[in-house]
Structure formats: structure tokens, C-alpha cells
Amino acid sequence: MKWTQIPLGPLQTNCYVVSDGNDCIIVDPGEEPQKIIQYIQTKKLKPLAILLTHAHFDHIGALDAIRDHYEVPAYLHEKEAKWLLDPALNGSLNWFPENPMRMKPADHIIANEQKLTIGGFTFDIFETPGHSPGSVSYFARDERLLFSGDVLFQGSVGRTDLIGGSEQVLLNSIDTKLLPLPDDTIVFPGHGPVTTILDEKNANPFLR
Template structure:
């Protein structure tokens, strides 16, 4: 499994394109859809789906553009399904009142933790609330790749002062769902550089 990180928009939100050399999955297309399309066309990939870690505005800004261009489905957790349609919930109304985001409903709603298989890709879906109530992390077990959204960063954790956020819930999610993974698991956060579970155990000041 190959991957590339594409920081997008004013907050440099990480979009990830994960491929097997032919097909690909897109994580969190937050902004600048042309950058995503250009990369996919350059690599001659066929997108199969869009997986959302959560529905904050900076992670969904290019959702409809990418979904419509490739005619592929989008997945989100049930607790944030309505956020795609509501600028007050996804935060765009507060931060960008001149351009509130109202996306189309997701094509697939994730209910509870599960194993998700799309084409040749399989991910374990972990419910990891705290940054937002419907935050999920996607784990490719065989390759030990974790797409954590805004739950866990290099040297930091997600903010908890937004709608539905909770510091205690966030830290519990990290402790019980993420830090139990193997130390060599590569963590792909929603912002900033890639890290590993071992590095965060050893150096992340929020986890001590």
C-alpha cells in the first residue's frame, strides 16, 4: 500500500491518497480539489471512495467536488452525518460566514466500530471521539497504518473546545484505541507531519 500526504487550504489540512498502484482511497479532501485531482491523474489512479475522519469544515471543503468528479461514495460516522449539511455544526458558519459549507449527505453511514472493505483495501474503523463526537480513526492492520484525523498529532492531540469536544473523552480514545496498537504503527494525522505510536508514547507531552 502506497500513500501520499497533500496539505490543503489555509489550515494545511492533510488529505491522504492511499493506493495499491491502481486503485486508491481518499481521506479528508479538505480544500483545493484540483490539487487532489491532479495528483490522482498524474499517478493514473482510480478512486474508489472518500473516507472522512470527521466533519469539521477544514476536512470536508472539497468533498462534493471530488465525489462528483469521480462519482464515488463518501463515508462518515453517524454522529456527524448531519454536520455535512449544517454550517453551524461543521464550523464553517463561525470561521467563514461568507462561505458556509453545506455538503450533500454521505453515501454510507458508519455505525459502531467495524471492519470496512472497499475493493482491495481493508480498514478497521475505531470510534475515537473527543475532538468531535463522531471522530473515527482508520487502521490498515496488515500495513500498520493509522489515519487519525485530528485525534492524535506529532507531539500533540486534538483541540477539545469545539462542539461536542471533551478532553477526558479524547485522552481515553487515544489511550484505549490508539496507544494499544503496535509501536511501529505509522500515524497519519489531520495536520502536521507523520509520526509513529512509539514516538508519541515517548515524546508527546499530552500523553504523560
């Protein structure tokens, strides 16, 4: 399994294109759909699905453009199903009051922790609320790749001052769901550089 990090938009939100042969999964298409499409075309990849870690505006900005272009389904947790349609919930109303984001509903709703298989890709889905109520993390167990959204960053954790956020819930999510993963698990955060579970155990000041 290969991966590419593509920072997008004014907040440089990380979109990830994860590929296995010619097939790929797109994680958090936050903005600038043309950049995502160009990369996929250059690599001659075939998207199978879009995985959303959560529904804040900077993670969904290119969702419909990518979904329509490739005719692929999008996955999102049920607690944020309404956020795609509501600019006040997804935060775009505050950032872009003249052009708030209203996306089509997600094609597949994640209702609980489960194993998700799409083509040759298999992910364990962890419910990791705290940054937002429907935040999830996708873990490719065999490859030890974790897509954590805005839950865990290199040297930091997600903010908790937005709708449905809670510092206590966030730290509990990290402590019970993410830190028990193998130390060599590579963490792909929603912003900033990749890291590992071991590095965050040793050096993340928010987790001490």
C-alpha cells in the same frame, strides 16, 4: 500500499491518497480539489471511496467536488451525519460566514466499530471521539497505517473546545484505541507531519 500526504487550504489540513496498484482511497479532502485531482491524474489512479475522519469544515471542503468528479461514495460516522449539511456544526459558519459549507449527505454511515473493505483495501474503524463526537480513526492493520484525523498529532492531540469536544473523552480514545496498536504503526494526522505510535508514547507531553 502507498500513500501521499497533500496539505490543503488555509489550515493546511492533510488529505491522504492511499493507493494499491491503480486503485486509491481518499482520506479527508479538505480543500483545493484541483490539487487532489491533479495528483490522481498524474499517478493514473482510480478512486474507490472517500473516508472522512470527521466533519469539520477543514476536512470536508473539497468533498462534493471530488465525490462528483469521480462518482465515488463518502463514509462518515452517524454522530456527524448532519454536520455536512449544517455550517454551524461543521464550523464553516464562523470561518466563512459569507460562504458557509453545505455538503450532500454521506453515502455510507458508520454506525459502530467495524472492519471496512473497499476493493483491495481493508480498514479497522475505531470510534475515537473527543475532538468531535463522530471522530473515527482508520487502521490498515496489515500495513500498520493509522489515519487519525484530529485525534492524535506528532507531539500533540486534538483540540477539545469545539462542539461536542471533551478532553477526558479524547485522551480516553487515544489511550484505549490508539496506543495499544503496534509501536511501529505509522500515524497519519489531520495536520502536521506523520509520526509513529512509539514516538508518541515516548515523547508526546499530552499523553504522560
